Amino acid sequence: MISIRPAVPADGPRLVALDRATWSVENAVVPRWAEDTDFFERRSPDDVLVAERDGRPVGYAGLGHPTPLECNRHVLHVQGLAVDPACHRQGVARKLVEAAVAEARRRGARKLGLRVLGGNERARALYASCGFVVEGVLREEFFLGGRYVDDVLMARDLSR
Ligand SMILES: CC(C)(COP(=O)(O)OP(=O)(O)OC[C@H]1O[C@@H](n2cnc3c(N)ncnc32)[C@H](O)[C@@H]1OP(=O)(O)O)[C@@H](O)C(=O)NCCC(=O)NCCS
Numbered sequence: 001m002i003s004i005r006p007a008v009p010a011d012g013p014r015l016v017a018l019d020r021a022t023w024s025v026e027n028a029v030v031p032r033w034a035e036d037t038d039f040f041e042r043r044s045p046d047d048v049l050v051a052e053r054d055g056r057p058v059g060y061a062g063l064g065h066p067t068p069l070e071c072n073r074h075v076l077h078v079q080g081l082a083v084d085p086a087c088h089r090q091g092v093a094r095k096l097v098e099a100a101v102a103e104a105r106r107r108g109a110r111k112l113g114l115r116v117l118g119g120n121e122r123a124r125a126l127y128a129s130c131g132f133v134v135e136g137v138l139r140e141e142f143f144l145g146g147r148y149v150d151d152v153l154m155a156r157d158l159s160r
Contacts, residue, residue, distance in 0.1 A: 002092055004099040007048035007060065012039040014057045015048070015082075022082040025145035027120045043079075049099050051083070051092050059083035061096040063103060066113065076104045078114040081123070097130045101156060110159045117142070118150030132156045 007015070016037050023032040043062060051059035062080035066072065078100050083092045104112040114132065116123050132154040140148035 001053065002058070002090075002095050003052050004049055004095055005052060007040075007045040007050045009040060009045055011045070011048075011050055011057055011060075015039045015050070015060050018057065018060060018082045018084055019080070021085055027117060027123065029117070029142055029144065048080075049096055049103065051096050053087065053092075058087045059092045059096055061093075061100045063100055074108070074110040076107065076109040076112050078112065093126050094130060097126065101130070101158070105158050110157070111155050112158055113153065113155035116152050116154060117144070118152050124152065124154075127154050130156070 016033055016035065016039050019033055019039075020035070043064065047063050049061045049063070050057045051061075060080065060082060061078055063076055064079040066075055066077045078097065081093060081096060083096075101112055112132075113135070114127065116127060118137070133156070134152055135155050136153040138151040138153070141151035142149045
């Protein structure tokens with residue numbers, strides 16, 4: 001049974017471990033975090049949803065504004081999503097994304113967006129199946145693993 005809850009500061013080390021376990025050049029634009037990274041150094045636990053199975057965090061999704069601009073306040077982004085490889089394909093990410101949609105609505109957002117690497121087929125399929133559509137593609141935006149990779153901008157309209 002998977003449940004979703006807001007993060008608490010004590011989740012930090014486990015969330016870093018989840019991120020490290022799922023990191024690859026297929027899904028990340030920053031280097032793999034060190035084990036002692038402070039997960040909450042740049043974000044609040046209030047902006048992170050944790051998926052739990054039997055009391056153990058098995059995934060997380062971050063929420064944040066894409067820019068600090070007042071005129072962009074109606075937009076939230078999914079910023080970071082990872083699920084324990086031992087729990088893949090069991091609907092954990094779908095629950096996290098739906099919880100992020102519900103939280104974005106609760107905060108009054110009109111749109112929930114995200115950025116996903118062009119080659120990250122699993123994540124792209126997940127987001128598409130959760131109602132996100134491609135709004136744009138930044139061609140060959142990143143050089144990762146020896147290749148130029150597209151950055152795909154997707155979003156779900158929450159205004160209706
Ligand atoms: C992408 C990721 C979060 C998916 O997590 P998950 O819990 O396995 O996904 P779910 O079981 O909820 O799958 C939901 C849907 O996503 C798609 N999906 C997930 N894994 C897939 C795979 N291996 N191949 C194809 N589609 C896949 C499917 O549409 C799936 O629905 P279905 O099972 O009914 O067909 C996970 O693979 C992961 O942690 N990847 C590394 C980190 C990452 O890429 N994060 C996203 C950065 S933008």
